[in-house]
Amino acid sequence: MKSTENVIEPAETRSVNPKIFTMWLFIVSIIMLFAAFTSAYLVRKAEGNWVEFEMPSLFSYSTGVLILSSIMMHYSLLAAKKDQFNALRMSISITFVLGLLFLVMQFYGWIQLVEMNVYFVGNPSGSFVYVLSGLHGLHLVSGLVVLIFALVAAFRLKINAKQLTQIKICATYWHFLDALWLYLFVFLLINN
Amino acid sequence: MSTATSHAEEVHTHDHSHDHEHEHHELNFWTKYVFSTDHKTIAKQYLISGILWAFIGGSFSIIFRLQLGFPDMQLDWLRPILGEWIDEGGKLDKEFYLALVTMHGTIMVFFVLTAGLSGTFSNFLIPLQIGARDMASGFINMLSYWFFFLSSMIMFASLFLETGPASGGWVIYPPLSALPQAMPGSGLGMTMWLTSMTFFIISSLMGGINYICTVINLRTRGMTFTKMPLTIWSFFFTAVLGLLSFPVLLSAALLLIFDRSFGTSFYLSEIYIQGQALPNMGGSPILYQHLFWFLGHPEVYIVLLPALGMTSEIIATNSRKPIFGYRAMIGSMMGITVLAFIVWAHHMFVTGMNPFLGSVFMFLTLIIAVPSAVKAFNYITTLWRGNLIFTPAMLFSIGLVSLFISGGVTGIILGNSALDINLHDTYFVVAHFHLVMGAASFFGLMAGVYHWFPKMFGRMMNKTLGYIHFWFTFVGVYMVFFPMHYIGIAGFPRRYYSFTAVGNDGAAAFTDMNAFISIAAIITFTAQAIFAWNFFYSIFKGKLAPQNPWNSNTLEWTAPINPEHGNWVGEIPAVYRWPYDYSKPGAEQDFIPQNVPFSATKSSNLPEEEAEIAKEKDIDGLLGAQNESYNR
Ligand code: HEM
Ligand SMILES: [Cu+2]
Numbered sequence: 001m002k003s004t005e006n007v008i009e010p011a012e013t014r015s016v017n018p019k020i021f022t023m024w025l026f027i028v029s030i031i032m033l034f035a036a037f038t039s040a041y042l043v044r045k046a047e048g049n050w051v052e053f054e055m056p057s058l059f060s061y062s063t064g065v066l067i068l069s070s071i072m073m074h075y076s077l078l079a080a081k082k083d084q085f086n087a088l089r090m091s092i093s094i095t096f097v098l099g100l101l102f103l104v105m106q107f108y109g110w111i112q113l114v115e116m117n118v119y120f121v122g123n124p125s126g127s128f129v130y131v132l133s134g135l136h137g138l139h140l141v142s143g144l145v146v147l148i149f150a151l152v153a154a155f156r157l158k159i160n161a162k163q164l165t166q167i168k169i170c171a172t173y174w175h176f177l178d179a180l181w182l183y184l185f186v187f188l189l190i191n192n
Numbered sequence: 193m194s195t196a197t198s199h200a201e202e203v204h205t206h207d208h209s210h211d212h213e214h215e216h217h218e219l220n221f222w223t224k225y226v227f228s229t230d231h232k233t234i235a236k237q238y239l240i241s242g243i244l245w246a247f248i249g250g251s252f253s254i255i256f257r258l259q260l261g262f263p264d265m266q267l268d269w270l271r272p273i274l275g276e277w278i279d280e281g282g283k284l285d286k287e288f289y290l291a292l293v294t295m296h297g298t299i300m301v302f303f304v305l306t307a308g309l310s311g312t313f314s315n316f317l318i319p320l321q322i323g324a325r326d327m328a329s330g331f332i333n334m335l336s337y338w339f340f341f342l343s344s345m346i347m348f349a350s351l352f353l354e355t356g357p358a359s360g361g362w363v364i365y366p367p368l369s370a371l372p373q374a375m376p377g378s379g380l381g382m383t384m385w386l387t388s389m390t391f392f393i394i395s396s397l398m399g400g401i402n403y404i405c406t407v408i409n410l411r412t413r414g415m416t417f418t419k420m421p422l423t424i425w426s427f428f429f430t431a432v433l434g435l436l437s438f439p440v441l442l443s444a445a446l447l448l449i450f451d452r453s454f455g456t457s458f459y460l461s462e463i464y465i466q467g468q469a470l471p472n473m474g475g476s477p478i479l480y481q482h483l484f485w486f487l488g489h490p491e492v493y494i495v496l497l498p499a500l501g502m503t504s505e506i507i508a509t510n511s512r513k514p515i516f517g518y519r520a521m522i523g524s525m526m527g528i529t530v531l532a533f534i535v536w537a538h539h540m541f542v543t544g545m546n547p548f549l550g551s552v553f554m555f556l557t558l559i560i561a562v563p564s565a566v567k568a569f570n571y572i573t574t575l576w577r578g579n580l581i582f583t584p585a586m587l588f589s590i591g592l593v594s595l596f597i598s599g600g601v602t603g604i605i606l607g608n609s610a611l612d613i614n615l616h617d618t619y620f621v622v623a624h625f626h627l628v629m630g631a632a633s634f635f636g637l638m639a640g641v642y643h644w645f646p647k648m649f650g651r652m653m654n655k656t657l658g659y660i661h662f663w664f665t666f667v668g669v670y671m672v673f674f675p676m677h678y679i680g681i682a683g684f685p686r687r688y689y690s691f692t693a694v695g696n697d698g699a700a701a702f703t704d705m706n707a708f709i710s711i712a713a714i715i716t717f718t719a720q721a722i723f724a725w726n727f728f729y730s731i732f733k734g735k736l737a738p739q740n741p742w743n744s745n746t747l748e749w750t751a752p753i754n755p756e757h758g759n760w761v762g763e764i765p766a767v768y769r770w771p772y773d774y775s776k777p778g779a780e781q782d783f784i785p786q787n788v789p790f791s792a793t794k795s796s797n798l799p800e801e802e803a804e805i806a807k808e809k810d811i812d813g814l815l816g817a818q819n820e821s822y823n824r
Contacts, residue, residue, distance in 0.1 A: 018328040018409045025401040029439045036443035036486070040479055044458070049474045120456060123474050127456040131447070 023169050027176050030139060034180060037135070038187055041128050045191065051123040055188060056112035059133075062105035063185050069098035070178040077171045080154075083161045092147070092154050092167075095174070099144050106137050125192070132184050136177070143177045146170050227338075229330030230757040234337050235316035236648060239641070241344060242308015243724070249299035250717050252292045259284045261710025263690050277356075287376050289689045290359040294377070295351065297362030298385070302392055303347070305495040305633045307340050310434075313498055313640050314403045314427040316648065320748035321421050323412025323765060325758045325822060328405040332398050339395035343388045350384035358385035361687060363484055366459040366477050370451045373465050383452070386445050393438045393445075400431040400438075407431075412747070413814035414767035419786065421746050421771040422515065425522050426501020429529045430494050436533070437490040444483035451475070478543055485536035492629050493532045497525060499636020500567060500596075503589040505771075506643050507571055509744045510586035511578025512782050514772035517570045524563035524570075531560045541612045550609040557607035561600065568597050579775070579782075583742065584658030585643035591666045592635040599628025602677065617687075620680025623673045631669045638665070641727070646741045650754040651734030657726040661719060668716030675705050745771045745785045764818065766811050768804065 044050075072095040079087035110130065113119075118126040150170040153159050159167050228234060255274075258265060266282040267274075277288040315333065319326055327333045350357040359377025360369040364385065372379045407428045411420070447458040451472075459480045460472035508515040515521065537545065537553040571593045580586070602624040606612055615621060638661075645653050682698045684691055691699040740749040747767065751759050765787035773784040778796035790797050790804045797805075 018405050021409060022328060022332070022401055022405050025404055025435060026397075029397050029401070029435055032436050033439035033443050036440040036483060040443065040447070040458075040483060043482060044476050044479050047476055121454060122457070124456070124458055127450070127458060131450065135446075 017165060019165055020169055020172065023172055027173070030176075030180070034132070034135075034184065037128070037132055038184070041132075041187075041191065044124055044128075049123070051118075051125045052192060053116055053118050053126070055129075055185075055192065056109040056116070058105050058109040058112055059185060062102050062109060063181065065098055065105060066102045066178050066181055069095045069102065070175050072098060073171050073174045076154075077164075077167055080159050080164060080167050081161055085154075085157060085160075088154050088159065092151050096144065096147050096151055099140065099147065099174075103137055103140060103144075106133055109133070129188060129192075132188065136181055136184055139180070140177050143173055146173055227334060229326070229334045231315045231319050231327050231330070231333060232648070232755065232757075232759075234333055235312050237337050238307055238311030238315060238340070239648075241341070242304050242312060242637075243727070245299050245303040245308065245344070247720070247724070249296050249304060250720065252296040252299070254714055254717050255284065256289055256292045256296070257710040257713045259289055259689065261707040286689045287359060288356055290361075290375070290687065291356040291377050291381070293687050294359050294361055294364075295347075295357050298347070298358070300630065301362060301491065301495065302389070303344060305630070305637070306396065306491070307392075309633060309637045309640075310427070310430055310494065310498050311337070311340065311399060312637075313423070313502060313644070314399070314431065316644065317423055317502075317748065318403055318406050318427055319410070320647070320751060320755075320759060321424055321746050322407060322410065322415055323747050323760075323767060324406060324410035325760070325764070327402045328409060329402055333402050336395045336398035336402065339391050339398065343391035343395060346384050346388040346391065350381050350388070353379075353381050353384070355379045355381055357381040363481075363488065364448070365484075366448060366451065366480050367463055370448060370459055371463070371465065371470075372452070386449055386452075389445055390442065393442045396434050396438050400434040403427055403431040404435065412764045412767055413818050414811040415786075418519075419767055419770050422504040422518070422521055422525075423498075423501040423746075425525060426497045426504075429525050430497045433490045433494050433497070433529055433532060437487040437494075440483055441487035441491075444480055444487070447483075448480065478540070478545075481540050481543060482536070485539045486533070488539065489536040490532045492625070493528055495629055495633045496596075496636075497528070499592060499633040499639075500525070502636055502640045502643070503571070503592050504574075505744075505746070506585050506589045506639050507574050507593075508772050508774060509643075509742050510581045510583055510589075511575055512581070512774045513574055513578040514774055515570070516573040516576075517566070518770065518772065520566055521570055524566040527563035528560065531556065531563070535560060538607055538609075538612070541609045542616045547609070554607055554609040558604060561604055561607075564596075564600050568593065568600070581742075583642065584653070584655060584662055585639045585742075587659070587662045587666075588635045588639035588642065591662065592632050592639065595627050595632040595635060595669070598674075599624055599626070599632060603628060615680060617685055618680035619676040619684045619686055622686050623676035623680060626673045626676075627669075631673065635665075638662075638723070643742065644748075645727075645730065645734075646737035646753075647748050647751075647755075649731050649734070650737050651730050652737050652741065653730045653734060654726050657722055661722045661726065664719030664722070665716060668712055668719060671712035672709055672716060675709055678702075679705060679709075740785075743781070743783045745773060745783050747786055750785065750787055763815065766815070768808060768811065769801075 072091045076088050076091040076095060079085075079091060110133070113126070113129065118129070120127055120130045147170055150159065150167050153166055225233065228237075255270070258267065267278050267284055268282040270284075271278045274284075274288070277285045279285055315327070318324070347357075355376040357377060358364060358369070358381045359375055360382070364382070368374050369378055369382050372382075407420075407424060447456075450456040451459050455471070457472040457475035459477050460470065460475040461477075463470045463472060504515055504521060535553060535557045537549065538557045541550050541553075575590070575593075602620065606615055606621060606624055642653060642658055645651070679702055682696075682702060683694055684698065684702070691702075693699075694702075737753055739753060742749075747765060750765050752761060766789075767786045768789045769784065769786055771786050773779070773796075775782045776784060776796045779793060780795075784793055784796070789808050790801050791808060
């Protein structure tokens with residue numbers, strides 16, 4: 001596998017690095033997935049028979065946590081560009097922990113929903129909240145996997161000012177997942 | 193190819209890349225033929241899987257055609273294959289009939305004409321025609337095939353379930369598909385259908401992302417967008433369509449899975465089954481149709497565009513003429529790609545949607561006829577007064593043009609929201625989409641196989657068998673699908689086991705015609721054995737292929753006859769001109785390959801092309817950067 005990749009897979013000489021470009025295309029497909037869900041939400045809502053309820057308060061806090069993690073992610077990238085390895089390790093670890101924290105908070109947000117008698121099985125207005133937050137969570141798990149690879153690489157000094165591709169991919173994906181949740185949350189706040 | 197080797201001065205960096213070439217060639221059987229990352233091997237895997245699926249899917253249609261054409265026939269002789277699906281009376285089981293129709297549609301649309309067509313030719317031709325050593329990511333490409341394989345296996349296994357495979361039509365509308373109680377096929381069969389399709393979507397997305405990324409990033413020096421062959425343009429647009437629409441199908445499928453397995457009510461509302469009310473409240477089955485057709489309509493173009501692209505290439509080559517309206521072709525494909533996303537509701541005219549909305553979608557639908565017609569005219573004008581060379585690939589391409597036109601015309605009729613009230617879900621629709629999508633794309637697939645077989649396997653297919661195969665298929669397809677228009681107009685609905693209540697004694701009046709269609713179908717299907725034999729025999733025993741059997745201009749014919757992983761030995765050729773310099777006045781030969789610089793063809797250059805000579809230095813100057821990108 002290794003030698004094949006060396007020969008076949010081109011490195012960054014072109015205007016866009018193919019790996020980062022691939023990540024963007026992947027992001028486009030995720031955007032379409034959620035665009036479909038949110039359009040489905042609107043179409044379904046327009047048909048009436050729609051139970052309204054408050055968003056769980058934890059979702060607001062978890063949103064804050066996710067934004068914070070994005071800031072830390074950005075800080076990691078800056079640190080990597082300047083070869084500040086300690087700062088890099090520190091901030092990328094914090095990003096990871098905040099990501100985990102976000103997931104835990106989302107889960108407790110679901111528990112709050114259940115306490116409000118909004119269940120996964122029931123009126124679609126509630127089911128949609130579970131589906132949107134759940135699938136976002138699932139994607140965040142994949143984001144954590146990407147992050148853990150970058151984290152390990154950072155601890156092994158494989159990320160530095162000359163080798164930025166990995167952390168760039170990781171940061172792009174992470175910021176995207178952050179923005180995606182912001183979109184979903186605002187969408188739900190407005191339309192619920 | 194004298195032209196390919198004429199750049200002796202470029203060979204200096206060649207040794208380096210050559211060494212690399214050899215390192216990874218000590219591959220064992222598994223890495224070479226099975227878990228290969230070579231785009232050419234992956235393409236062949238897709239092709240052979242597609243062919244096998246085509247025979248399975250085709251045989252299903254023969255079985256249900258027997259029922260439709262000869263409703264009284266004794267089918268006991270099928271019992272060794274179908275077992276219990278032939279009931280005691282020697283008749284085809286009614287539920288299994290629906291399963292066959294569903295599986296036929298699913299297999300043909302997704303496994304044969306999406307994976308088998310796009311998967312094969314996008315994989316095979318993109319790197320070879322744009323001048324790349326492989327896809328952007330060989331690994332993701334390999335995963336893409338194996339996800340498809342997994343998806344295939346799950347679908348295949350579902351055929352053997354006691355309750356049968358999914359049976360609600362290839363569009364699997366809820367509530368029929370959402371409730372296991374609704375029909376046997378909505379049980380485990382539907383679960384497996386959804387699982388299989390989920391893997392299929394993942395596979396398509398991985399493939400598509402790779403195609404787009406490769407086309408944008410890995411073109412050889414000089415290969416600007418406006419020098420790309422139309423094949424590449426079509427694969428590119430196909431991949432864009434897939435990237436934007438398959439996730440939507442995934443969302444539709446996921447919500448259906450939640451409804452089926454967890455009891456949510458996205459699509460289900462106030463349903464009684466056998467007198468019992470289900471708990472589901474507040475869902476909307478129409479919502480599913482919107483989501484499905486948002487993929488479903490682009491999907492029909494995902495199936496057709498690659499065929500159109502390959503046909504452009506084959507028709508230009510074998511007419512020995514430049515393609516007529518190169519930019520108009522790109523423009524119309526772009527138009528089709530955009531419009532494909534805003535016409536989906538023409539599949540839903542009779543769902544009770546707002547008639548005003550219906551008119552909007554009718555208007556948008558009819559606009560699609562414009563770029564489609566542009567393409568049809570361009571094919572015809574390319575053929576017009578060309579030096580036609582009737583290779584089997586050329587015949588299949590011309591066949592495609594014919595089918596595309598005769599099927600497209602009925603699209604305009606169906607696109608009328610008032611006429612569609614009468615025609616919706618009848619055999620008229622079946623005739624329409626089989627001609628314009630099924631048969632046309634199938635012809636594109638066949639044209640592609642006949643044309644690029646020498647590049648794939650280094651051998652030629654037998655021409656005579658190719659001609660026989662073509663005529664059987666061409667005449668056969670028309671005999672099968674043309675009469676269906678009349679049956680549809682007479683009011684025969686599709687996906688019905690038997691016709692006991694068609695008005696005006698229609699069933700009796702059309703008995704002969706139905707029998708005729710079935711016989712034609714059997715003949716056409718049987719004729720495909722000629723192809724199968726020709727294909728598999730020629731892989732091993734065919735005549736050895738020359739370097740450039742069709743005197744074609746595109747880059748793949750400059751690669752060795754049996755290219756290794758990495759495609760070109762030494763430098764990848766540069767590109768100086770568009771791919772359609774056929775029969776250029778003043779040229780020595782009637783074709784000038786893309787890698788021949790204008791400075792070498794002074795006698796045939798047009799005035800404005802003299803200016804291109806100055807740019808050749810710039811193009812050659814990119815060599816270092818290009819090598820760099822592979823040798824890091
Ligand atoms: C001039 C262009 C076209 C127009 C105006 C058009 C219009 C339509 C309309 C209105 C329907 C719905 C009929 C109904 O269910 O009552 C339909 C069905 C269909 N069309 Fe077309 N069409 C066009 C071209 C194409 C092309 C190029 C393809 C494939 C490559 C295609 C494939 C299909 C398929 C697969 C269906 C049936 C799907 C199903 O119900 O299972 N059409 N078309
Ligand atoms: Cu359509």
